[in-house]
Amino acid sequence: MVRFGSLTKDKGTGKRPVPRYSAEVRERVVRLVQEQRSAHKTQWAAIRSTAEKSRCSPETLRRRLRRTERDAGQRPGVKTDERERLQALEREVRALKRAHEIRRKASALFAAAEFDRYTKYHTP
Secondary structure, eight states, rough: OEEEEEEEEEETTTTOEEEEOOOOHHHHHHHHHHHHGSSSSHHHOOOOHHHHHHHHHHHHHHHHHHHHHHHHHHSSSSOOOHHHHHHHHHHHHHHHHHHHHHHHHHHHHHHHHHHHHHHHHHHO
């Protein structure tokens, strides 16, 4: 990954550099959209206007606004902290399933080896 000031670009993908904004800037831009909502006919118009001023994608700003609304309880959906907790639990479940599968295969392997050893020495 190559950094250009506050822009990053993957070497192999050929994609455009993506600006990285601090959490403070993101919060300020979302707050600005909420404040400017009454000055525009639609929320999307307020988002587009603010996005042009802040040099970020309107879609990115819309997603940030939706997340902020969900976290504040103004919009239905899973809150950010709940989503992070759910993802952590899903990772833990995947790890436990992998460990269980390894133990199951090892148990079957040892059982087969024990059976072979028993039949080798105890054949009539």
